[in-house]
Amino acid sequence: xxxxxxxxxxxxxxxxxxxxxxxxxxxxxxxxxxxxxxxxxxxxxxxxxxxxxxxxxxxxxxxxxxxxxxxxxxxxxxxxxxxxxxxxxxxxxxxxxxxxxxxxxxxxxxxxxxxxxxxxxxxxxxxxxxxxxxxxxxxxxxxxxxxxxxxxxxxxxxxxxxxxxxxxxxxxxxxxxxxxxxxxxxxxxxxxxxxxxxxxxxxxxxxxxxxxxxxxxxxxxxxxxxxxxxxxxxxxxxxxxxxxxxxxxxxxxxxxxxxxxxxxxxxxxxxxxxxxxxxxxxxxxxxxxxxxxxxxxxxxxxxxxxxxxxxxxxxxxxxxxxxxxxxxxxxxxxxxxxxxxxxxxxxxxxxxxxxxxxxxxxxxxxxxxxxxxxxxxxxxxxxxxxxxxxxxxxxxxxxxx
Amino acid sequence: xxxxxxxxxxxxxxxxxxxxxxxxxxxxxxxxxxxxxxxxxxxxxxxxxxxxxxxxxxxxxxxxxxxxxxxxxxxxxxxxxxxxxxxxxxxxxxxxxxxxxxxxxxxxxxxxxxxxxxxxxxxxxxxxxxxxxxxxxxxxxxxxxxxxxxxxxxxxxxxxxxxxxxxxxxxxxxxxxxxxxxxxxxxxxxxxxxxxxxxxxxxxxxxxxxxxxxxxxxxxxxxxxxxxxxxxxxxxxxxxxxxxxxxxxxxxxxxxxxxxxxxxxxxxxxxxxxxxxxxxxxxxxxxxxxxxxxxxxxxxxxxxxxxxxxxxxxxxxxxxxxxxxxxxxxxxxxxxxxxxxxxxxxxxxxxxxxxxxxxxxxxxxxxxxxxxxxxxxxxxxxx
Numbered sequence: 001x002x003x004x005x006x007x008x009x010x011x012x013x014x015x016x017x018x019x020x021x022x023x024x025x026x027x028x029x030x031x032x033x034x035x036x037x038x039x040x041x042x043x044x045x046x047x048x049x050x051x052x053x054x055x056x057x058x059x060x061x062x063x064x065x066x067x068x069x070x071x072x073x074x075x076x077x078x079x080x081x082x083x084x085x086x087x088x089x090x091x092x093x094x095x096x097x098x099x100x101x102x103x104x105x106x107x108x109x110x111x112x113x114x115x116x117x118x119x120x121x122x123x124x125x126x127x128x129x130x131x132x133x134x135x136x137x138x139x140x141x142x143x144x145x146x147x148x149x150x151x152x153x154x155x156x157x158x159x160x161x162x163x164x165x166x167x168x169x170x171x172x173x174x175x176x177x178x179x180x181x182x183x184x185x186x187x188x189x190x191x192x193x194x195x196x197x198x199x200x201x202x203x204x205x206x207x208x209x210x211x212x213x214x215x216x217x218x219x220x221x222x223x224x225x226x227x228x229x230x231x232x233x234x235x236x237x238x239x240x241x242x243x244x245x246x247x248x249x250x251x252x253x254x255x256x257x258x259x260x261x262x263x264x265x266x267x268x269x270x271x272x273x274x275x276x277x278x279x280x281x282x283x284x285x286x287x288x289x290x291x292x293x294x295x296x297x298x299x300x301x302x303x304x305x306x307x308x309x310x311x312x313x314x315x316x317x318x319x320x321x322x323x324x325x326x327x328x329x330x331x332x333x334x335x336x337x338x339x340x341x342x343x344x345x346x347x348x349x350x351x352x353x354x355x356x357x358x359x360x361x362x363x364x365x366x367x368x369x370x371x372x373x374x375x376x377x378x379x380x381x382x383x384x385x386x387x388x389x390x391x392x393x394x395x396x397x398x399x400x401x
Numbered sequence: 402x403x404x405x406x407x408x409x410x411x412x413x414x415x416x417x418x419x420x421x422x423x424x425x426x427x428x429x430x431x432x433x434x435x436x437x438x439x440x441x442x443x444x445x446x447x448x449x450x451x452x453x454x455x456x457x458x459x460x461x462x463x464x465x466x467x468x469x470x471x472x473x474x475x476x477x478x479x480x481x482x483x484x485x486x487x488x489x490x491x492x493x494x495x496x497x498x499x500x501x502x503x504x505x506x507x508x509x510x511x512x513x514x515x516x517x518x519x520x521x522x523x524x525x526x527x528x529x530x531x532x533x534x535x536x537x538x539x540x541x542x543x544x545x546x547x548x549x550x551x552x553x554x555x556x557x558x559x560x561x562x563x564x565x566x567x568x569x570x571x572x573x574x575x576x577x578x579x580x581x582x583x584x585x586x587x588x589x590x591x592x593x594x595x596x597x598x599x600x601x602x603x604x605x606x607x608x609x610x611x612x613x614x615x616x617x618x619x620x621x622x623x624x625x626x627x628x629x630x631x632x633x634x635x636x637x638x639x640x641x642x643x644x645x646x647x648x649x650x651x652x653x654x655x656x657x658x659x660x661x662x663x664x665x666x667x668x669x670x671x672x673x674x675x676x677x678x679x680x681x682x683x684x685x686x687x688x689x690x691x692x693x694x695x696x697x698x699x700x701x702x703x704x705x706x707x708x709x710x711x712x713x714x715x716x717x718x719x720x721x722x723x724x725x726x727x728x729x730x731x732x733x734x735x736x737x738x739x740x741x742x743x744x745x746x747x748x749x750x751x752x753x754x755x756x757x758x759x760x761x762x763x764x765x766x767x768x769x770x771x772x773x774x775x776x777x778x779x780x781x782x783x784x
Contacts, residue, residue, distance in 0.1 A: 042571070135440065381754060383754055
C-alpha cells in the first residue's frame with residue numbers, strides 16, 4: 001500500500017468556517033434584517049436570521065387609536081402595496097361589524113387592490129434584477145410602478161401612505177377620466193413588462209442565477225406557513241382570491257399561475273404572470289362597474305354628509321361621536337384574511353365593544369416567510385442569498401410590524 | 402538628451418492626455434450619459450458652467466473635487482502600510498501597460514513604400530524608422546503588457562487582505578481567483594494569434610495586419626483568428642472586473658468587495674484604475690485583433706484597393722494625412738470597444754462566483770486550447 005502523500009499536507013492546513021454578519025446595514029438587507037452566516041469558503045453552511053429592525057409596535061399602537069385611526073398604520077405595513085393592507089383591515093372590521101358595503105365599493109377595492117399588487121410585483125421583479133447588477137431592467141420596472149403610483153395618487157391623493165380605505169367604504173370615488181388614464185398606463189405597462197421579460201427571462205446569466213437556487217418544497221412551504229407567490233411557485237395552488245373569494249374576485253375571471261420547481265425562477269415567472277392577470281382584473285372591474293354609492297349607509301359606521309353635520313344637530317352629534325369615540329364595534333373576535341402582494345395577510349381582531357380595538361394581530365406574510373428563509377439559504381452560495389431574499393420579497397414594514 | 406525629452410513628451414501625451422484625459426473623460430461621460438439613455442433617464446445635467454451643463458462634464462469635475470476633499474479613513478486593525486499602498490499597486494500597472502501600445506507606425510524620415518507583393522509591407526526608403534508614436538519599442542511587447550496586467554491582481558488581493566474586513570477579504574479572494582483563472586484563457590487565446598504573426602512585438606503585429614486578402618479584405622486578427630477574438634474579449638472583460646464579471650465588488654453581495662474600506666482619493670484611484678483597465682483591454686484587443694492603427698486600404702503612400710493605387714494630395718502631404726487617419730483609427734477602435742463593454746455592463750446581470758470559474762476553466766480554457774491546437778496544425782501545414 002502506497003502511503004497517501006496528501007495526509008500530512010491536509011493536517012497542516014488549518015481551516016475553520018468564517019462567521020459573517022450580513023446586515024443590518026448591508027446593501028442587500030437594507031437595514032431591516034440581519035443574517036449571521038457561517039461560511040465555508042463561499043458556501044453558506046448555517047444562517048441565522050434576525051428580524052425586527054423596523055419594529056414600530058403596530059399592534060400596540062393600534063390599541064390606542066380608534067378603529068379608523070388604524071388605517072394610516074396599516075399603510076406602513078407593506079409600504080409597496082399599502083392599499084391591500086387598507087382594504088384587508090377594513091374587511092376584517094366590517095366582518096366584525098357584520099355590515100355590507102355597496103357593490104361599487106367592492107369593485108373599487110378590487111381594482112385599486114390590483115393596482116397595488118401591480119406596484120408590488122413590479123418593484124419585486126425590478127429589484128431582483130437590480131440586486132443582480134442589471135440596473136436597466138430595474139429602472140424599466142420602476143417606470144411601470146411610477147405609472148401605477150400616478151394612478152393611485154390621482155385617486156387617493158397620496159403615492160405611498162394612501163389611507164384610502166374606510167370602514168364601510170372608501171375615502172373617495174374614482175376620479176373622472178380614470179379609465180382613460182388607466183388605458184394609457186395599461187398600454188405602457190404591457191410594453192414595460194415585455195421589455196423586462198425580454199431582458200431577463202431568457203438571459204443566460206439571469207437563468208443561471210435564478211434556476212435551482214433557493215428551492216422550496218411544497219411540504220416545507222406548507223409546514224412553515226408560506227403563502228402567496230412563494231408557495232404557489234412550489235405547485236401548491238392556493239390563492240385567497242380564488243379559494244375564498246372576497247370583494248369582487250368571485251365575479252372576475254383570472255388565472256392563478258402556479259409553478260412546479262419552487263425555485264427563484266418560478267417565483268419570478270409567477271410574479272411576471274400575475275402582472276398580466278392583475279391587468280386583466282382591472283380591465284374587467286372597469287367594465288363591470290356601475291355608478292352608485294361607495295359608502296355603506298349605516299350611520300354607526302360612516303360619517304354623515306357635511307351638509308347634515310353643519311345644519312342638523314343629529315348629524316353634528318353623529319359626526320362628533322364617530323370622530324371622538326370611534327366606531328362602536330360589537331364585542332367579539334374575527335380572523336379575516338386577504339391576498340396581499342406577498343401572500344395571505346390576516347387580521348385577527350378582538351373587540352371589547354368600545355371605539356378602540358382591544359387587540360389587533362397581523363399575520364404578515366413576510367414575517368412568516370422570514371421564519372423559514374434559512375432553509376432556502378443554507379447549502380447555497382453567498383451570492384444566492386441575494387436572489388432568494390429578493391424573491392421572498394421581505395418588506396421590512398410588514399415583517400417587523 | 403533629445404531621446405529622453407521625446408520619451409517624456411510621449412509619456413505625457415499618451416498617459417495623461419489620451420488615457421486619463423480623452424479615454425478617462427470619454428468613458429466616464431459616456432458611461433453616465435449612455436447608461437442614462439439606456440435606462441430612460443436624463444443623466445447628469447444639474448451641475449453647470451456658466452449655465453451650460455456640457456453633457457454632465459461639470460459633474461465629473463465635482464466628483465473629483467469631492468473625492469479629494471473626503472476624509473481618508475484607514476480602519477482600525479488594518480495594516481496601514483499595505484492598505485495605503487494597494488491603490489497604487491492597482492493604479493500604476495493600469496498605466497504602465499500603455500508603454501507598449503503603438504498609436505501609429507514608426508515615423509519614417511525618408512519615404513515610405515508599400516509592397517503589395519510582400520503582404521503590403523511598408524518599408525522606409527532613404528531614411529530610418531523613428532519611434533514617435535509608442536512610448537517604448539519592445540520586442541516582447543505582448544508579454545510585457547500581460548505581465549503588467551497580471552500585476553494588478555496584487556493590488557486587489559492586498560487591498561482585500563489589508564482592510565481587516567471580511568467583505569473585503571472575500572472580494573480580494575474573488576478578484577485574485579477570477580483574474581488568475583482568466584489570465585490563462587486570455588494568454589492561450591492569444592497564443593494562436595502569436596503563432597501566425599510569429600512575433601511578440603506589438604507594432605510588428607499591427608504592421609502584419611495591413612495585409613489585404615484578395616486585395617480587398619484586411620487581414621486583421623479578427624479575420625484570421627475569429628474564435629480567439631471572442632475568447633480574448635471575454636477573458637479581457639473578466640480581467641477588468643466590470644459587470645457582468647464584477648463579482649469582486651458585487652455590491653449586493655459583499656458590499657463593495659475589496660473597495661469596502663476605501664474612501665477619498667484611494668477609492669477614486671481604484672475606480673480610475675478600473676476604468677483605465679477597461680480602456681487598456683480595449684487597446685490590447687484593438688492592436689491584436691482589430692488591426693491597431695491600420696485603417697482599411699489606407700497606407701502611408703496612398704489608398705490601395707483591388708490592386709489600384711491613388712495618392713491624394715501628393716506623397717508628402719498624404720503621409721501626414723495617413724498618420725492622422727491612423728491615430729484616429731486606433732482611437733476610434735479603442736473607444737468603440739469601451740462602448741461595447743459599457744453596453745454589456747448596463748445590459749447584463751452579474752455572474753455568480755462558481756459560474757465565473759466554470760466559464761473560465763471549463764469553457765474558455767478548452768476552447769482556447771482547441772483554437773491554439775487547430776491554429777498550430779494549420780500553420781504547420783501552410784509552412
